[in-house]
Amino acid sequence: MLAKNFDPKSFEKDFSFAAEAAHRNEDAESFMVLLPPPNVTGSLHVGHALCYTLQDIMVRYKRLKGYNVLFQPGLDHAGIVTQLLVEKQLYEKGAKKGSLEREELLREIWRWKENSGGTILEQMKVLGISCDFSRLRFTMDDGSKKAVSRLFIRLYNDGLAYRGERMVNWDPLIQSAISDLEVVEKEVSAKSWYLKYKLENADGFISIATTRPEMLFGDVAVAVNPRDTRYIDLIGKKVLVPIINRSVPIIADDYADPEKGTGAVKITPAHDFNDFEVGKRHGLSLVNIMNERGELEGEEIPEQFRNMDRFKAREAVVALLESEDLLEKVEAIKHKVPFGDRSGVMLEPRITRQWFIDAAKLSIPAVKAVKEGKIAFIPKHWENLFFEWMKNIEPWCISRQIWWGHRIPAWYGPDGQIFVAETAEEALQKAIVFYGKKDDVELVQDNDVLDTWYSSGMWPFIVLGWPDELDLNFYSKMIIVTGFDIIFFWIARMIMFGIYAVGDVPFGNVYIHGLVRDEKGQKMSKSKGNVIDPLQLCDIYGADAVRYTLASAASPGRDIKMSAQMVEIGRNFLTKLWNVVRFAQMNDCAYCTKDFNANTVKHPLAQWIVHKIKNMVQDVENSLENYRFDEATRSIYQCVWNSFCDWYMEFLKPILQSESGIDASNDVTASMKKEIRDVTGWAILQFVQVLYPIAPFMAKKLSGELGVADISWPDVSAITLDCGDSVEKIDRIQSVISAVRSTRKFLGIAPSEKLEAKIETTDDAFRQLCDEYREILLRMAGIFAVQKLDSQSIPVVIADAVVHIGFEGKIDAQAEKKRLHDEMKKLEKNRADTINRLNNEDFLRKASVDIVQEHKDRLDSFNDRINKINYITQNLM
């Protein structure tokens, strides 16, 4: 017997899903979900909870369906994040900044990973995420290492990975290049300084606005627009850069926008992406004035500014300019500035030697695959975003000047010749051949490591054994569930790498879920303090309630506004189900007969619930196949609560509790009672089974109570029973009860006043039906008599019911007439619309047969009800 109160904590710990997660059903069709590997430093936030729950629902559903299921987990080494974290800890323990050696730091990071990394995996288990943890992979394990260098070598040999000197976004804190995608623009309050650039060999100056006066040491030109009449005469002349008095030309370039600033712009090619391009066009030299830490450095820098931090230098330069009267004016402005998304510091465009991937080339087949539908984004509109990015794709900078990551498998000879190989020995062999020497070639390995997303991009085939033996049972059939924010970082790269390395797309479907926001719709962030902790919710309401809530809110293309109150709704539903099973236990229905056959049930109520459940299961199947988690939960909720609890169980009570059955006057046999019990137990089991993917702990617990060891998916296709008549009967009784309840309320007859209503009808079949369900009508609507229509009595038509009901109590004729009048008005309007349509030739010509018939039926129903209301209104006089 279940406890009186539903307390998820009392049983959630009892269940582990490791065995079923590791089970493979080799002969069956394959189904795989690739978990987006969380950072090794990560802990479970509510976004993870949503993403993982949706995946877990799919996976569990497919397992029940008998598929050969693989839910592949992994951990990402998360290069910069992890390195920063461990470095910080070491500094806190007293290590000096910059004193750490590469090998030492790597040892520390590995040690940290073994001791403290991957806490998220345990948190996932709390939420019931049933990955096959026995297959857990790490993006820096041996297999990954091998795969990463193997692919790099191929890319290099094909000319798709190359080393080049280009301008990249540089993070002065991490002291590394980062990819364009890791740049976040933030709007900041800033100033615009208008500097005086004196004309050389002439009086006067050009005023030039800049937000970065400290960069003037790198100026090599001033550009104006060739069509800008203000400056046309100055083109070709020279000006002096303030402070250093470098003589630089005034050049004409369309880049200069007459609308912005003063229309003249200083060109600093080594420190600005646009200026770099201008510089290339005009053959300007590059003057590098900043080091990797963001300090001014170089021959060109006057002594007093050398090695000064960029922001300090700005102040100092401005002060100097002001004192020398080279500052015309200052304006306060707001503009957007690039920041590193990991470090949070302002980035610097910087020219360095980096490794790049020719993403444009790799993107061609990737775009084709999506265009051809080999890969489908769900919802589909995300494909636009994918295409947009792929269209404008830039070379992908993959080298990072950090230590934690896959070291680039490239070695350099004394003359800078590149040898790309899997091992140092191999590289050496290549070098020996190349230089035609014996064994005295000195090679130095590249110090840089690869972007973390490089290995992530290979994840689908790494986890399936590439480059050794790729498991083709799963490759290209898996699905990905993730947020839109990593479509570029991850999805696009997986598609490009997958097609390139394996020759086929890695997956078929990409489901993009929404963002989980707080209850006000704001993005959650630690700084705002509005973060909802999923584990805390699990602790209060149970993991199943959290899962249920997330699933029910996961409507495609919409963000989720999350609150504890929402989880309460989920918890309440599970409580309801808990009590359903308790009820069954109390009434001796909590069992499931192995050979129960839903096709042979006879009782209308039994047939009715079989019918409802069959529909529900089919709806849930359709919903889950289409990633409609919200629909799936809704279908289950409605069937359990509205059909089963509100109606079936209420109908059930008199049957189970009376001596012989529905009514003492009826000959309800013991075998019929038995049938009702069997059906009830069966129905509950069906609920438990369809709920298993969403609320696995609860499902396990309840199936145990029912004495069922193995949960499987209900096979409703085997239910061929024709329930038509039964469904009609029960629905009819239902509508009578609803109608009477509603009218009792309206007439002010208290529910405590029982036995005052009676049904009157000329329809013998209906009278018989009501007679059969007399006990239920009495209990649920207080109807005490069913008799032949007595024309002297006052009938009342209620809502859609086509019955006459008389009341013995007093009726407020005025109020009733008003109510009937209101209903009549609505009916007449609808009737008029319908008639108009049926008289319209265009309608009759164009509408389908079904639709015309539907309108005719509707018209009949309107007429019928209008007649009845008229009749009653007259009788009420």
Place this chain on the structure above:
RNA sequence: GGGCGCAUAGCUCAGCGGUAGAGCACUACGUUGACAUCGUAGUGGUCGUAGGUUCGAUCCCUGCUGCGCCCACCA
């Protein structure tokens, strides 16, 4: 500046060519038999705005307004 998404009951959201739906909230009544984590009933909406297509538009198309997001723009 380019693109995408959203706008339906007080709130959170379904629906999407053929009589406007759910949950929460609210109101009234109800409780010793599964469940107050409850039951019954009720109140509440010209489906953002203006046009168009259609026999018929909340639904399709166009413009507009408001909100959110992505990309580009660092003078």
